[in-house]
Amino acid sequence: MADxxxxxxxxxxxxxxxDQDQGEVFTDDDPLALFADWLALAKRAEPNDPNAMALATVDADGLPDVxxxxxxxxxxxxxxxxxxxxxxKGEQLAANPQAAVCFHWKTIRRQVRFRGPVAPVSDEAADAYFKTRARSARIGAWASAQSRPMAGKLAxxxxxxxxxxQFGIGEVPRPPHWSGYTIVPTQIEFWVNRPxxxxxxxVFLRESVGAPWRTERLYP
Ligand SMILES: Cc1cc2nc3c(=O)[nH]c(=O)nc-3n(C[C@H](O)[C@H](O)[C@H](O)COP(=O)(O)O)c2cc1C
Incomplete structure (x- = not known):
């Protein structure tokens, strides 16, 4: 029994x-433009991190992680x-460069899911983004052996x-173990809550990257 x-x-x-019916919300034939519209709505409504997404990968045993x-x-x-x-996630993507992501915006009761292969970003793009991070966050990227066991907070x-x-007042360059990944979608699904x-x-689907999108409506 549920509590x-x-x-x-x-x-x-x-x-x-x-529970309001939001009417027709699939207002663009281009899924990335439609996603941008929805993200803009979410940005106005969400209390924080409208750009947060659940990223799913699989490990070498085929066990999903998110x-x-x-x-x-x-x-x-x-x-x-x-x-x-x-x-x-980095090791999982190295072994199996495919992923799914899911956005859920509670304030606007909408969800968007993406699936597809994953490609590393260029060093130039990673450098450019790293430079935009606060200095302390740049130092943190050097200090954190992310996902590996840590003796304690003090460590x-x-x-x-x-x-x-070590860096003193000098520049904090991008660590070699810190970079970006691009999920290249072959499937994008938009969902809106209804009473x-x-x-x-x-859902927008394409056989491969560069192929034209086709769409389907799905039962809820
Ligand atoms: C809202 C939110 C945003 C996050 N953004 C990132 C991010 O952009 N990059 C990142 O490495 N971890 C981010 N994290 C932390 C990850 O969820 C995760 O703890 C960390 O990346 C280690 O994951 P892994 O052990 O599966 O690789 C974020 C966590 C939250 C709750």
Missing amino acids: DELIPPSPSEEAYSV RMVLLKDIDAAGLTFYTNTQSA LAKEVALKAA FRLHDRK
């Missing part, structure tokens, strides 16, 4: 009747995020202090 104190019960008929990352760039090539390439503070001393769980879904 109603902890887990919200299924909405009543009355609760659904105040964690949040921040979308940092979107263009015709795809969706780019940055991370430590020696992290769990990280010590590494941060060591790296800060009585009769949600609206539209």
Whole structure:
């Protein structure tokens, strides 16, 4: 039995009747332009991190893994995020360069999912983005052996202090183990909440990168 104190019960008929139908929301035939429109709406509504997305990868045993990352760039090539390439996700992507991401914006009750192959960003692009990060975050990228066991919080503070001393007031270059990945979508699905769980879904599919998109509506 679900714990109603902890887990919200299924909405009543009355609760659904105040649940607004958002009407036609698939307002563009280009999925990346449509995504940009939805992200702009989310940016106005979300309390923080409208660009946060759950990134799914699989490990060498085929076991899925998922964690949040921040979308940092979107263009015709795809969706780019940055991370430590020696992290769990970095190793998983090295072994199997494919991923899925999911955005869920609670404030506007919408979800967008992407799937596709993953390509590393160029050194130039990674350098350019790294330069935009706060100095302390740049030092942090050197100090953190992301995803590997750490003796304690003090170990990280010590590494941060060591790296800060090492760079002094000089430039903090991008670490060799820190870069970005671009998910090149071959599937993009848009979902919007509707009353009585009769949600609206539209998926854009293409056989390969560069092939034309075709669309399908899906049962909720
Ligand atoms: C909202 C949010 C945004 C995050 N953004 C990033 C990010 O852009 N890059 C990153 O490496 N980790 C980010 N993290 C931390 C990751 O979720 C994760 O803890 C870390 O990357 C290690 O993941 P891994 O061990 O699966 O490689 C973010 C976490 C949250 C909650």
